[in-house]
Amino acid sequence: xxxxxxxxxxxxxxxxxxxxxxxxxxxxxxxxxxxxxxxxxxxxxxxxxxxxxxxxxxxxxxxxxxxxxxxxxxxxxxxxxxxxxxxxxxxxxxxxxxxxxxxxxxxxxxxxxxxxxxxxxxxxxxxxxxxxxxxxxxxxxxxxxxxxxxxxxxxxxxxxxxxxxxxxxxxxxxxxxxxxxxxxxxxxxxxxxxxxxxxxxxxxxxxxxxxxxxxxxxxxxxxxxxxxxxxxxxxxxxxxxxxxxxxxxxxxxxxxxxxxxxxxxxxxxxxxxxxxxxxxxxxxxxxxxxxxxxxxxxxxxxxxxxxxxxxxxxxxxxxxxxxxxxxx
Numbered sequence: 292x293x294x295x296x297x298x299x300x301x302x303x304x305x306x307x308x309x310x311x312x313x314x315x316x317x318x319x320x321x322x323x324x325x326x327x328x329x330x331x332x333x334x335x336x337x338x339x340x341x342x343x344x345x346x347x348x349x350x351x352x353x354x355x356x357x358x359x360x361x362x363x364x365x366x367x368x369x370x371x372x373x374x375x376x377x378x379x380x381x382x383x384x385x386x387x388x389x390x391x392x393x394x395x396x397x398x399x400x401x402x403x404x405x406x407x408x409x410x411x412x413x414x415x416x417x418x419x420x421x422x423x424x425x426x427x428x429x430x431x432x433x434x435x436x437x438x439x440x441x442x443x444x445x446x447x448x449x450x451x452x453x454x455x456x457x458x459x460x461x462x463x464x465x466x467x468x469x470x471x472x473x474x475x476x477x478x479x480x481x482x483x484x485x486x487x488x489x490x491x492x493x494x495x496x497x498x499x500x501x502x503x504x505x506x507x508x509x510x511x512x513x514x515x516x517x518x519x520x521x522x523x524x525x526x527x528x529x530x531x532x533x534x535x536x537x538x539x540x541x542x543x544x545x546x547x548x549x550x551x552x553x554x555x556x557x558x559x560x561x562x563x564x565x566x567x568x569x570x571x572x573x574x575x576x577x578x579x580x581x582x583x584x585x586x587x588x589x590x591x592x593x594x595x596x597x598x599x600x601x602x603x604x605x606x607x608x609x610x611x612x613x614x615x616x617x618x619x
Contacts, residue, residue: 292319292323292359293358293495294357295315295317295358297356298312298315298354299313299355300337300341300346300353302350304572306572307572310519311334312337313519313520315338315355315521316521319496322494322495323495323512324498325498325513326509326510326514326527328503328506328513329542330517332571334516335467335516336499338499339382339467341357342497343380343465344372352365377407377456380465382467387440392440393441394439396438397451398437401436401454402458403416404458405459408459419458420436420458426457427453427484428484445473446477446480449469449481453485457492461494463495463497464496465499466485467499468499468501469481478505506530507531513530518579522536522538523539523606525607526605529605535605535607535609536608537580537586537611538583541583544562577593588611597613
């Protein structure tokens, strides 16, 4: 469905060049959910925007390929990309209120994409808008289509964003932190909606999140990102049962645990990762995680390790697993 190879997205600033996405490889199969995880600022959202070619100045896609259904999106004209965005690849953005038009009704915002991509009349587009609002669980959609975004709750706005994204029946849905601003109950409801619609429409899903609980519940595979690079890519069970990269281990150790009455678990405290994500304008030499890594070796500050396949579906970038690396 989607294959990203050596994607590089750079931002040229007065202070220097930020390599926000630095040689990223990703693949999403038909019907699969790939979770892209990592701390804030690691390049997750820029990767998603690059796939849709929505990078504005001073940013630019500096290299690589993005192949979707056999087409390299980086070779398409802007008019050709306009036919793909929304119809073939849709995105649910992180902050719905900043993505919705405050002066258009709910119905008009859903119907707009239907009119553009499916060439429906306004009446037919509004009928389809009502149906998709019902599908995402917005109550009384026949009345709600006349409302404006400010009249909806945060959860309803997120449902509206999902409805807009799915209105043209895309093949790939990119969801950028789809539950980050919602309370726990509403988060669960939104996840139920996504799971149901994904199965119903056989969607492929690229889920961008830092919520590892969400990943465990929802993803098939996980790609772990740090300073613009993928440092581990594996099936979700492998990531949670046997993580390999020290950064992945650190992310999992930072999850608070619930005791469930087990006194031994109750005594386990979550541990934060030492240090901070480095400034992308002043990255350390070699492996950029080395200054924070409990397993760092003498070679780590000298070069960034190449991807090492541990098996057919598990890849890690760490000298601990590089068969050509000489132990210290």
